[in-house]
Amino acid sequence: MSLTRSPSPRPGGGWSSPGSGTSTPHAGLYPSSPSDPWLAAKAKSDEVRGYPSFSTRNNGFFSRSKRQITATLPRFRGARSPRAYSEKDGYTHGRGRGWRSMWFGRTVLRRRRARFLLALGFLLLGYLFFWTSFVEIFRRSTFGGGRKFVIILESNIEGGVMEWKGAREWAIERNSVSNKKDYAQRWGYRLETVNMLAKKRYSHEWREGWEKVDILRETMRKYPDAEWFWWLDLNTFIMEPSYSLQKHLFSRLGEISYRDINEYNPLNITHPPVQLYLDELSRSAAGDNNPSSIHFLLSQDCGGFNLGSFFVHRSLWSERLLDIWWDPLTYEQRHMQWEHKEQDALEYIYASQPWVRNSVAFVPQRYINSFPPGACGDEMDPKVHYMEGGRDFLVNMAGCDFGRDCWDEMYQYREYSAWLNRGLWERVKDGYDDMHYAIFGGS
Amino acid sequence: MQFALPPRKGPAVAPYSRSPFLTYQRRKQLKALGVLSIALLAIFFLLSQLFYSSTGTTAAPIGTSSLVIVTVLDRTLYSDGYLQKITQNREDYAQRHGYTNFFANLSDYDSYLGSAPRSWGIVPAVRHAMAAYPSSTYFFHLDPNALFMDPSKTLESHLLDKHRLEALMRRDVPVVPPDSIIKTFVHLLPEDIDLMITTDAEDLDTGSFILRQGDFARFFLDTWFDPLYRSYNFAKAETHTLEHIVQWHPTVLARLALIPQRVINAYSKDSPAAGVDGIYKEGDLIIRFFGCDTDPKRSCESELDRYYNLWMKKLKVE
Numbered sequence: 001m002s003l004t005r006s007p008s009p010r011p012g013g014g015w016s017s018p019g020s021g022t023s024t025p026h027a028g029l030y031p032s033s034p035s036d037p038w039l040a041a042k043a044k045s046d047e048v049r050g051y052p053s054f055s056t057r058n059n060g061f062f063s064r065s066k067r068q069i070t071a072t073l074p075r076f077r078g079a080r081s082p083r084a085y086s087e088k089d090g091y092t093h094g095r096g097r098g099w100r101s102m103w104f105g106r107t108v109l110r111r112r113r114a115r116f117l118l119a120l121g122f123l124l125l126g127y128l129f130f131w132t133s134f135v136e137i138f139r140r141s142t143f144g145g146g147r148k149f150v151i152i153l154e155s156n157i158e159g160g161v162m163e164w165k166g167a168r169e170w171a172i173e174r175n176s177v178s179n180k181k182d183y184a185q186r187w188g189y190r191l192e193t194v195n196m197l198a199k200k201r202y203s204h205e206w207r208e209g210w211e212k213v214d215i216l217r218e219t220m221r222k223y224p225d226a227e228w229f230w231w232l233d234l235n236t237f238i239m240e241p242s243y244s245l246q247k248h249l250f251s252r253l254g255e256i257s258y259r260d261i262n263e264y265n266p267l268n269i270t271h272p273p274v275q276l277y278l279d280e281l282s283r284s285a286a287g288d289n290n291p292s293s294i295h296f297l298l299s300q301d302c303g304g305f306n307l308g309s310f311f312v313h314r315s316l317w318s319e320r321l322l323d324i325w326w327d328p329l330t331y332e333q334r335h336m337q338w339e340h341k342e343q344d345a346l347e348y349i350y351a352s353q354p355w356v357r358n359s360v361a362f363v364p365q366r367y368i369n370s371f372p373p374g375a376c377g378d379e380m381d382p383k384v385h386y387m388e389g390g391r392d393f394l395v396n397m398a399g400c401d402f403g404r405d406c407w408d409e410m411y412q413y414r415e416y417s418a419w420l421n422r423g424l425w426e427r428v429k430d431g432y433d434d435m436h437y438a439i440f441g442g443s
Numbered sequence: 444m445q446f447a448l449p450p451r452k453g454p455a456v457a458p459y460s461r462s463p464f465l466t467y468q469r470r471k472q473l474k475a476l477g478v479l480s481i482a483l484l485a486i487f488f489l490l491s492q493l494f495y496s497s498t499g500t501t502a503a504p505i506g507t508s509s510l511v512i513v514t515v516l517d518r519t520l521y522s523d524g525y526l527q528k529i530t531q532n533r534e535d536y537a538q539r540h541g542y543t544n545f546f547a548n549l550s551d552y553d554s555y556l557g558s559a560p561r562s563w564g565i566v567p568a569v570r571h572a573m574a575a576y577p578s579s580t581y582f583f584h585l586d587p588n589a590l591f592m593d594p595s596k597t598l599e600s601h602l603l604d605k606h607r608l609e610a611l612m613r614r615d616v617p618v619v620p621p622d623s624i625i626k627t628f629v630h631l632l633p634e635d636i637d638l639m640i641t642t643d644a645e646d647l648d649t650g651s652f653i654l655r656q657g658d659f660a661r662f663f664l665d666t667w668f669d670p671l672y673r674s675y676n677f678a679k680a681e682t683h684t685l686e687h688i689v690q691w692h693p694t695v696l697a698r699l700a701l702i703p704q705r706v707i708n709a710y711s712k713d714s715p716a717a718g719v720d721g722i723y724k725e726g727d728l729i730i731r732f733f734g735c736d737t738d739p740k741r742s743c744e745s746e747l748d749r750y751y752n753l754w755m756k757k758l759k760v761e
Contacts (some may be wrong), residue, residue, distance in 0.1 A: 275555060277571035282661065320662050323694040329687060330671040352670050355661040 139188030146188020148227040149245050152219055153180050154234050159197035168407040175410055176234050183241045190226065192219050210326045212307075212342050217322055220314055233308040235397040235406055239370075239386075239417040243393050249311075249367065254291040257361040264362070264383070267304040267347060273354040287358035295359040296321065299369045301398070302376040302384060305350070307343045308396040309369040317359045325349065369396045372413070374404050386413075391420070508543040510581040510598055512536075513572045515565050517549040520736065521587070525744045528751050529587050535758070536591040540598070543579065545572040559673035560680040565649060566668040573656050582660075583707075586650035588743050589731040590750050594757075596728050602653070602706055608633040613701040618689050620644060620718065625690040627701050637698040638663065641708040643733070644716040646682050647689065650731060651708040659698050666692075713746060 139146040155173055177193055184191040194215050202211050212231070219229055228250070249256070258264075261271045262285065272285040281288060295317045298310035312318050325345055331338070338344035350356050365371070370386035375398045386392050395413050400406040422430075512533055516526055530546060537544050547568035549561060556563050569584050576582075581603065602608060612631065617623040620642045637659040640652040654660050666688060667681070677683035688695055704710070704721035711723055714733035723730045730750055735743035 275567070277552065277555075277567040277574060279570075279574035279577060279661075316658065317662075320659075320694045323692045324666050327691060329675055330669065333671050333675065348671075353665040355658075355665040 136185060136188060139186075141188070144188050145246060147190065147223075147225055149187075149189040149230060150219060150223050150226045150228070151180055151184055151189055151191045151230045151232060152215065153177065153191060153193045153232045154196045155193050157196045157234060159195065162198065172407050172410055173234065175414055176236065179238055179241075179414070180232065183238045186241055187244050189245070190223060192222070194219075213322050213325050216312060227314055229312045229314070231307065231310050231312070233396060233398075235400055235410070236309060237395050237397070237410060237413045237417065238393065239395055239413065239420070240391055240393050241417075242421065248393055249297070249363070253294060253297075253361070254289075256367060257291070257294065257297065257363050259287045259289075259294075259357070259361050260285040261357075261362065264300055264364075266300060266302055267351070269347075269351045271357070273357070275354070278354055281358060282354040293359055294361040297361050297363060297368075299363050299365040299367065301365055301369070301371060302381070305343055305347050306365070306369055306396070306398070307346070308398050309394060311368075315359075321349075321356065321359075366390065366392045368394055370394060372397055372400075372409055375399050388416075504578065507576070507578045508537075508541050509579060510540075510542045510583060510603075511545050511572050511576050511579045512542055513545045513547065513565075513569050513582055513584045514587055515547045515549050515568045515584075516587055517561070519550070522744065525747065526587070528747065529590070532590050532751070532754060533585075536594045539594055542598075543576060545575060547571060557670070557673065563668070563673055563681050566664055566681060569654060570661075570664045570668075573660060577656075579656065581653055581655055583653045584649075584651065585707075585729070586731060586733075588733070588735055588747070589651065589729055590747065590754060591728065592723075592730050592750065592754060593726060593728050594754075598653075601728055602639065602702065605633045608636065608639070608700065608702075611700075611702045611706060612636070613703065616701060618642075618696065618699070618701065619647060619686045623686075623690060625696065627699065628697060631697070631700065633700075635698060636700040638695075639700050639702055639707075641702055641704040641706070641718070643704060643708075643710065643718045643721055646679065647686050648704075648708055648733075649682050649685055650733065651729065653707070663688075663695060663698075666695075711746060711750075713741060 138144045141147075153176070155177060180191055180193075183189070196211065199211070216229060216231070220226075228245070230245070261269055265271070272283050274283065287293065295313040295315045296310070297313075299306055312322075325342065330348070331345065334344070334348070338348075350360060365384055366386070370390075370392040371384050372395060373380060373385055375396075376384050380387070386395050397404075397406055397409045397413075400409055514529070514533060516529075518526065530544070533544050536542070545568075547564075549564045549568075551571075552564045552567045553561070555567055565584060569582055572582055573579075581598070583598065600607065602611065609632075612633065613627060614629045614631065615626050618625050618627055621644070637655040637657065638652060639654075641648050654663070667684060672684040672687070673680075675684070677687075689699060690696075704718045705724070705727050707729055708721075709723035709727040709730055710717040710721050711730055711732050713735070714731065715738075716733075732741075732743055732746045735741045735746055
């Protein structure tokens with residue numbers, strides 16, 4: 001406590017006021033008492049004179065416990081209690097008639113306020129419980145734009161015909177499907193889970209792999225008002241469900257995609273085509289540079305085109321592509337070399353038929369198709385691999401069934417995605433834990 | 444006072460009753476608002492039309508012909524005199540109707556053909572013509588061993604006109620004669636047609652077809668020219684490839700119209716394998732000496748001469 005200030009002049013604490021005992025007129029008659037009007041007046045004037053109250057309130061033992069002390073002291077009739085001053089400040093309640101009438105006015109006010117608060121509470125509750133579903137319904141409606149997108153997810157690969165499906169396979173499937181289901185639900189997209197059961201129809205006469213094309217066509221027929229169809233392999237996981245396809249890709253297609261394959265060309269495809277008989281459009285490297293003429297969007301990995309995650313736009317162009325993608329003659333000649341079936345066939349068409357190139361656009365791989373470590377070589381490549389902290393949209397565990405553990409990878413990524421997108425409360429808790437750890441160490 | 448009937452309500456309306464929804468004042472206001480909004484919409488529409496046309500596709504420059512006749516000349520195989528007669532015949536026909544001729548050199552495409560037969564050259568030639576005349580609509584590929592016999596007929600009135608084409612299109616017939624199970628579509632409209640072609644008794648005839656420029660043409664020609672088809676050793680090279688494409692790929696079939704052979708592809712009497720009613724008759728637009736170049740017993744030049752002279756006589760009469 002600073003000594004330059006005069007200490008509290010409050011009664012009862014007779015020690016503090018310098019010379020208070022000597023200068024009071026009643027000093028000889030009465031013992032220094034709390035009801036001493038002079039003391040009270042002095043205190044009041046001190047307050048009025050502008051000593052800030054913070055230094056005089058609740059400081060020190062006496063002022064804090066003054067109430068108890070004064071209550072035990074004798075009270076004198078007619079003496080003005082210092083409380084009379086404090087009453088105006090609203091410290092005490094429950095005495096006097098005027099106060100009662102005020103109480104009535106307050107109830108009216110309070111009722112109104114209560115009603116207001118109740119309404120606010122309802123609004124808050126409604127917001128908490130219904131807002132997301134309201135937004136989702138809007139996105140799914142005609143105006144929300146979610147209907148333009150259909151996610152095609154392959155599932156039940158071979159349907160256990162070739163190999164027994166164990167618990168891990170089922171778990172992968174469950175997780176992958178529910179991941180896309182949640183994502184589609186959130187953004188109002190439609191999800192088409194397709195059964196890739198091995199069929200005799202596709203396993204003879206060089207027809208392997210035709211089913212992807214057939215499924216794409218069937219889905220286009222099933223959703224006549226959808227525009228973009230997103231094919232996803234089973235071993236994929238959407239890491240950032242808060243990214244909408246519109247915002248992440250399609251509203252900035254012109255900026256993020258490239259049509260000049262020389263930008264990243266692991267297959268060494270000659271581009272642009274140079275044949276003398278071709279028109280200008282076919283011979284230009286970047287096509288017509290108009291994002292609306294893009295009808296096929298995919299990414300390339302270290303080995304060329306990757307069809308684990310790609311987009312097809314409904315158009316005459318894509319109808320034609322889907323039509324010639326599989327041709328018995330070309331497949332008959334090449335099926336021994338085309339290890340990746342439809343992927344190789346598409347690469348071949350891209351390389352040999354110039355009409356395709358203007359409408360095929362690529363995005364850097366990590367926009368739609370990040371690889372886990374282990375795919376595409378062992379060292380990490382920032383162009384190819386999922387990086388922690390990069391907040392990549394999707395992970396494609398490509399090739400995980402060759403010497404890696406699909407279920408383990410999917411589990412890891414699922415947990416990591418959940419952690420990345422955890423709620424506010426978890427974030428606070430984690431922050432606290434971190435602080436605790438930083439201060440006290442240990443686990 | 445007593446009245447038999449309750450008194451009529453005065454003009455004063457009870458203070459609590461609602462005023463009628465449309466007062467005169469409000470009706471006036473609404474009317475003004477309606478007129479104003481319609482006027483604004485009209486202005487907006489007009490302006491958008493104005494600016495849209497400026498960003499839209501560029502109009503064809505004046506003087507471009509609607510149709511280009513594509514001829515692939517093999518200068519190593521034929522004498523100059525023979526080729527001259529052919530070009531003269533075609534130049535005359537094109538000049539009459541404002542068409543353009545595109546004479547392609549087969550040797551230009553040799554480097555792209557690889558080991559495939561040279562007859563494949565027609566595919567890049569048509570693509571080449573389209574690149575050379577980007578604003579022309581129709582491209583008529585005609586084998587060199589053919590003559591226009593009735594130069595007065597325009598191709599528009601003879602074939603390309605919507606109603607004419609609708610009448611000529613052969614629907615629900617096997618695309619590849621004689622008995623392919625794939626038949627031309629029944630419900631095709633003439634607006635959808637990009638490729639007009641004929642068949643003779645054996646095959647689709649690649650010696651005479653009309654292709655409309657556009658996305659389909661690019662797709663169709665590139666697919667047709669696919670390296671794996673060229674290397675497949677079809678007995679009839681590009682003809683069999685075309686038949687394969689047409690039968691396996693419905694997006695092509697959906698754009699194709701089979702037309703009666705004599706419309707653009709009448710065979711001369713000596714030609715083998717003419718289709719039903721495929722032999723040239725007086726008054727047909729075109730005569731083709733089909734197979735004169737492959738059959739060692741026949742001579743294209745002498746066969747052509749007879750009809751060339753007929754054509755010359757006709758010119759003189761005019």
